[in-house]
Structure formats: C-alpha cells, structure tokens
Amino acid sequence: MADTVPYRPKAGEIPTQPGVYRFKDAQGRVLYVGKAKNLRARLSNYFQPLRNLHERTRRMVTTASSVEWTVVGTDIESLQLEYTWIKEFNPPFNVKFRDDKTYPFMAITLGDEAPRVMVTRNRRIPGAKYFGPYPKIWAVRDTIDLMIKAFPIRTCSDSSYKQAMQSGRPCFPGQIGRCGGPCSGRVTIEEHRAIVDDFVSFMNGGDRRFVTQATKRMKDAAERQDYEAAAKYRDQLQALEAVLEKSAVVLREGVDADLFAVEHDELAASVQQFIVRGGRIRGERAWTVDKELDLDTGELVDSILQAAYEGQDPPRRILVPALPDDVDELESWLAERRGPGRKVTIQTPQRGEKASLMQTASMNAKNNLTLYKMRRSSDFVARSQALTDIQDALGMDEAPLRMECYDVSHLSGTNIVASMVVFEDGLPRKDQYRRFTIADSTDDTESLYQVLTRRLAYLKEDRDAPLEQPDPTAEGEQQSQRRRKFSYPPQLLIVDGGQPQVAAAKRALDESGVEGITLAGIAKRLEEVWLADSDYPVILPRSSEALFMIQRIRDEAHRFAITHQRTRRKRDITSVLSEIPGLGPSRVKELLKHFGSVTELKKADAAAIAEVKGIGPALASTIETTLAG
Incomplete structure (x- = not known):
C-alpha cells in the first residue's frame, strides 16, 4: 500500500488561515466538505501514511482524486461556507439526515393581512411564525383546537377568506364558529391582529398572565350577573389550562x-x-x-x-x-x-x-x-438485499441463508465463555443459540479455536455418521431434534475480531475437514470485514444493508456472550463468598464492586480488603484466611 495518495499537495502550498476544503473524485463530484481554523494543520491529518488512517477516512481519501480549499476571513465565515456547500453539493461522506422533513408544524402566517393558524410541513412561508415540530399531525390539530377556543383567530384558507371579504358572508368555518377572522364580522382586522399577537405570545412561553386575566374577567362578569360573558371567559380559561396541562413542566418557568x-x-x-x-x-x-x-x-x-x-x-x-x-x-x-x-x-x-x-x-x-x-431488520426487501450484497462482497457461491457468529467474553482472563448465535434468512433463530464454557485458555484466539473445534466436530460427526432413527420417547425426540439443529452447516461463519481471530478460526476449520463454509471476521473499531488468507479487508459501504446485518449479528453474539459471562460470574461469586461468616448480600456486592472478581479478591491482603465499605479489620482477616485456604 502506498504511503499516501498521489494528489497530496505540498505542505507549503496549504495556507494556515481558516477556510473550507472539498475532496473531489475524478468526475468532479464533491465527496466531502469540511472546515478548519488552520487548513494546513487539518489537511495534514488526511495525508498521513494510509495505514495510519481510520478505515473510513482512508476510503474517502483514496476515492478522491483532488482536494481544493477556500480561505476565508474568520472562523464564522468558514462555518457559513461549509453549511452552504454541504447543502449545495450533498457530499456522500458528510453526515446524512433522514426524516427531518416529515414533522408537522403549527404556523401562524404573520405576513398576511389577517394571519391564520394552520398545520404545515412547509418551512418557507414568508413571514410565518412556526411552533413545533410535533410528533404527529393529530397532536398539532388538538393544540390548535384548544388554542382557538382561547384565542379565536382565523383558520380558513386564503381563498375562502378572500371570497368571504368580497361577498360579506362569513366563511364556512366562521359560520359554525370555527374561525374567528375578520370575515366573521365579529372583529376588525386590527382587533384580530391583537388576538394573534396574544396567541403567539402564549405559545412562545405559556404566559400565565392570560390565565390570570381570564380568571379575573370571569369573576367580574359573574359579579355583574353577565353570565353569558362569564361562560365565555370560563371556556377560554379551561382551554388555556388544557394547553398548559398538555405541556409538561420540565424546567423553571420562563426558561426557553x-x-x-x-x-x-x-x-x-x-x-x-x-x-x-x-x-x-x-x-x-x-x-x-x-x-x-x-x-x-x-x-x-x-x-x-x-x-x-x-x-x-x-x-x-x-x-x-x-x-x-x-x-x-x-x-x-x-x-x-x-x-x-x-x-x-x-x-x-x-x-x-x-x-x-x-x-x-x-x-x-x-x-x-x-x-x-429493528425496522431495518424486519424489512424483507432490505434483508434480501443484505444477503445478496454479502454474497457478492465475500465472493460466495450462494447467499448465506444461515449465518453463525461467535464471540468470547471473560473477566480479566477468568470465567471465559463464548457464544454462538444463528441468523437464518436474515433473522435471529434464538432457539438455536448456544453457550460454551472454556476451562482454560491463553487468549481470545485460543478460546475461539477451542469453541470452533467443538462446534465443527458436530458437523463432521453428522456428515460421517449413518442416519439415526428417532427416539420414540418425548425427551429423546427433543434431544434428537436439538442435535439435528446444531448439526446444520452455516454458509457463513463470522467471528468477532480481525486477522488474528480469523486465523484461529481457519485453523479450526482446516483441522475439522468440513468444507463449503465461508469464514469472515468483523473488527469492531473500524467495522471492516476480514477474510481468511487476505491481507486487506473487505470494506462495505457504511450505509449498506449488508454491513448493517453483519454488525447486528456481531452485536447479538456479543450481547449473548456477555449475558452468559455475567451469569456465571454472579453464580461463582455467590458460591465462594456465601460460605464466609459475616458476609451478607450487601457486603458481597461492595466487595465485587471494589475488586471486580473473586480472583482479584484472592490476591488482596487484609489491609486492602478492609478498605471496602462495611468491611472491618476482623472480617477482612477472615475473608483473606478463607480465600487463601
């Protein structure tokens, strides 16, 4: 692999001022846009020896064929220019946003003669004031329904408003009391504007002065025996309280x-x-x-x-x-x-x-x-595409309809366990998961070798053994069924790790004599896929369904192994420490928290044990003596 890319500019050619840079491919497409306070210092990070770069960064700079930069006067200008170019060029290696334009907003068209309140997804209405976004359209409509009871402003469309003002007849929402605009004849344009300002003010901060005003007006009207007005203010007060109740109080009043x-x-x-x-x-x-x-x-x-x-x-x-x-x-x-x-x-x-x-x-x-x-995993089309992409990327003869993944977990070299998870047709088969306990091992690669040797032995036995007759008993039938499931050969065998782990797995596969299984490893830090007998990893696109599926099966294997390891650790700790007089569950928990494992606890002397909360010198000495024996 070359030390760096051929288009690397000389260090002296790159300015030290703030600016924005663009990586382009051979066709002139912008691949990545970035900003820097010091262009020379930032770009030098991309032109290190390729072996030192993060895998995804290496893929970007090797895909590109040139780099350009623009010097600006200030750091703020570089931020503005970066923002503009990302919007203009939509570079594939910059962050991608999804679902951001699907959320509905409440908008008040302050630029209109008689502003209206509406539900919209359009964020470019001239002069409009927006509130939200809301998770669902019905949430916006519910809020508007409550608000127009307290602040009756226009809700009708522009065409309905124009027609009503020309004809002198209220719009249909106005006729049924759902629109409080000037076309209803109840308010003037100036009075309506004042109500709109109150609407916006309340939505901006939930100003409780409106609640106080409505309460005072209701009481004053009741004292005057103007019960119709009192009922109107009562309805307004209830609407205001309902809006406030729907909004959870999370910070001090007045905080935006x-x-x-x-x-x-x-x-x-x-x-x-x-x-x-x-x-x-x-x-x-x-x-x-x-x-x-x-x-x-x-x-x-x-x-x-x-x-x-x-x-x-x-x-x-x-x-x-x-x-x-x-x-x-x-x-x-x-x-x-x-x-x-x-x-x-x-x-x-x-x-x-x-x-x-x-x-x-x-x-x-x-x-x-x-x-x-989960939604990506449950999409049949996405799963099918993922399996096809894995087949193509790894050079397999057929799509991996059955995949097995293995991971090793331990605590400072103790309680070594391993997991096997199974995916069929892109979905987990939890009834076929397996756990392994490893009595002794030097490192993770040796542990993987042991586990795969044991697992592949079932495939070899199943291939060599004659067809067995099923046991007529229920228990025997279940055992036979379990063995048959465990003997299904995978098309793809995945290990959690890079070249060393893949080499250990290949050694077990070669010694077993089982053929027809593709072997791969996924290294977590860089998310690259390693194949046996290959010096370079397979780089799957970061947004591909194939990488998503491989990552998911790897994460599931890790979760399954960790769960088993923790269960064993808890059982081991309980069995060892429960025999010591004076140690209850809370003190055992403190000891575990402090030392991490029984093995580390055995290495500690009485003075170190006595440092644990709730453990006195006498009990510490007892613990040391018991564990030493």
Whole structure:
C-alpha cells in the first residue's frame, strides 16, 4: 500500500488561515466538505501514511482524486461556507439526515393581512411564525383546537377568506364558529391582529398572565350577573389550562431552550430534540443520522445544530451532550440567525433539572436507535438485499441463508465463555443459540479455536455418521431434534475480531475437514470485514444493508456472550463468598464492586480488603484466611 495518495499537495502550498476544503473524485463530484481554523494543520491529518488512517477516512481519501480549499476571513465565515456547500453539493461522506422533513408544524402566517393558524410541513412561508415540530399531525390539530377556543383567530384558507371579504358572508368555518377572522364580522382586522399577537405570545412561553386575566374577567362578569360573558371567559380559561396541562413542566418557568440528545454507534446516530418554551416541552422530534466517517459526539452535535436550524430561529439556550470544538464560532453563527444583539449559548448540562431532562432525552434517543435497527431488520426487501450484497462482497457461491457468529467474553482472563448465535434468512433463530464454557485458555484466539473445534466436530460427526432413527420417547425426540439443529452447516461463519481471530478460526476449520463454509471476521473499531488468507479487508459501504446485518449479528453474539459471562460470574461469586461468616448480600456486592472478581479478591491482603465499605479489620482477616485456604 502506498504511503499516501498521489494528489497530496505540498505542505507549503496549504495556507494556515481558516477556510473550507472539498475532496473531489475524478468526475468532479464533491465527496466531502469540511472546515478548519488552520487548513494546513487539518489537511495534514488526511495525508498521513494510509495505514495510519481510520478505515473510513482512508476510503474517502483514496476515492478522491483532488482536494481544493477556500480561505476565508474568520472562523464564522468558514462555518457559513461549509453549511452552504454541504447543502449545495450533498457530499456522500458528510453526515446524512433522514426524516427531518416529515414533522408537522403549527404556523401562524404573520405576513398576511389577517394571519391564520394552520398545520404545515412547509418551512418557507414568508413571514410565518412556526411552533413545533410535533410528533404527529393529530397532536398539532388538538393544540390548535384548544388554542382557538382561547384565542379565536382565523383558520380558513386564503381563498375562502378572500371570497368571504368580497361577498360579506362569513366563511364556512366562521359560520359554525370555527374561525374567528375578520370575515366573521365579529372583529376588525386590527382587533384580530391583537388576538394573534396574544396567541403567539402564549405559545412562545405559556404566559400565565392570560390565565390570570381570564380568571379575573370571569369573576367580574359573574359579579355583574353577565353570565353569558362569564361562560365565555370560563371556556377560554379551561382551554388555556388544557394547553398548559398538555405541556409538561420540565424546567423553571420562563426558561426557553432546545435540548438535543445523541445516541450513536459505528453506523448511525439517533437524535432526540426537546423544544422547551416557558419551562414546558412545546414540541419534540427524533431523526436518524447516517454516519459515513468516524465522528465523535461533539462533531455530530456540530452537524446536527447546523441542520436543525435551517430556516429556523434558534432559542437563547441550546443544551447538548458534548460541546463541539468550534463552539464559540457556532454560537456566533446561530446568534446571527436570531438577529442583531441577540445571543445564543450552547451548554452541556452537568447536574440538576437540565441534566435530568438530558437523561430522559438520551433514553428516548437510545430507544429510537434500537427501533430504527429493528425496522431495518424486519424489512424483507432490505434483508434480501443484505444477503445478496454479502454474497457478492465475500465472493460466495450462494447467499448465506444461515449465518453463525461467535464471540468470547471473560473477566480479566477468568470465567471465559463464548457464544454462538444463528441468523437464518436474515433473522435471529434464538432457539438455536448456544453457550460454551472454556476451562482454560491463553487468549481470545485460543478460546475461539477451542469453541470452533467443538462446534465443527458436530458437523463432521453428522456428515460421517449413518442416519439415526428417532427416539420414540418425548425427551429423546427433543434431544434428537436439538442435535439435528446444531448439526446444520452455516454458509457463513463470522467471528468477532480481525486477522488474528480469523486465523484461529481457519485453523479450526482446516483441522475439522468440513468444507463449503465461508469464514469472515468483523473488527469492531473500524467495522471492516476480514477474510481468511487476505491481507486487506473487505470494506462495505457504511450505509449498506449488508454491513448493517453483519454488525447486528456481531452485536447479538456479543450481547449473548456477555449475558452468559455475567451469569456465571454472579453464580461463582455467590458460591465462594456465601460460605464466609459475616458476609451478607450487601457486603458481597461492595466487595465485587471494589475488586471486580473473586480472583482479584484472592490476591488482596487484609489491609486492602478492609478498605471496602462495611468491611472491618476482623472480617477482612477472615475473608483473606478463607480465600487463601
């Protein structure tokens, strides 16, 4: 492999000023757009020896055939130019956003003569004020239904309003009391504008002064015995209270903020946004981000905020899980969107109510990412495409309708276990999962060799043995059925790891004499797929269904192994420590938490054991003596 790419510019040619750079392929297509405070320092990271680059970065720079840059005056200008170019060129290696344009908003058309409230997905209505987004259209409609009872503003279409004003007859919604615009004849254009301003003010912060005013007016009307007016103010008060009740109080009253939580893995990220106005959640949305390059949380936050506030004014405070490197420039860029003299602060909550809300949002983001993966897995077309792509990428004769994946788990070399998970037709077959216990091993590769030797022996025995007659007893029939399932040969055998693990698996496969099985390993850090007898990995596209399926079966094997290892560890610890007088469950828990395993506890002396909460010198000495014996 060459040390670097041939189009690498000389170091002296790259300026040290801030700017934006573009990687292009041979056809001139922009592959990646990035910004830098120092172009020379940033671009030098891409032109290291290729073997030192992250696999995804290496794929990007080797796909490209040239790099260009544009110097700008300030870091803020580089942020603006990067944003513009990403929108213009849609580079495949930049972060991809999905589902962001499907959310409905409540819009008030302040640019109209008589503003109306409406449900829309269009974010480009001139002069409109937006609230939301809302997770469902019915949620917007419910809010509007409640709000127009308290603030009766126009809801009819522009054509209906124009026709009503020309004819002098109210629009149909106005005739049934569903539209409070000037065409109804109940208010003037100026009075309607004042009601619209109150509508917007309440939605901006849930101002409780409207509740106080409605309560006072209701009581005053009742004292005057104007019961019709009192009933009107009562209905308005109930509508206001209903809107406030539908919005959960999460922060102090008067706090306006947007909170973003991010949950991500090697392939994708889930974003959960809570829109808090007046201390209450006024809207929320969740969307999925496809990761092409390896980005940390701070870099993801940078891209997320740029996309989230496209054509939308940010609030004064934005809460994120991690700060990007260019947080100061990002704050200035967002402040320009708010308007002259208005600031934006980006913060990471550390404690209190904001941290608690971030934890809730993070939980939602994690669930959304899990749901996203489940939906992809349940899509028959996607599964079929994934199996076909795996067949092509690995050079298999047929699609891997049965795949087995193996992973090893241990605790500091003790309690070594392994897992085998099975996917058929792209779906997990949990009834055919298996667990292995390894008595002694030098490392993970030796453990894999042992496990696969034991597993492949069943295939060899099944191939050599004559056809068995089923046992007539129920128990025997179940055992025979279990053995037959365990003897099904996979088309693809996957191990968790890179070249060393694949080599160990190949050694077991060669010694078994079983043929017709393709062997592969997936290395978690770079997500590359290694084949036996190959010096270079197979690089699957980051957004491909094939990589998604291989990653999912690897993660399932890891989960299954970890669960088994923890179960064994808990059982071993309980059996060893329960025999020591004076050790109850709570003290056992503290010892485990402090030392991590019985093996480490055995190495400790009485003084070290006595440092554990709840363990005195006498009990520590007893524990040391018992374990030593």
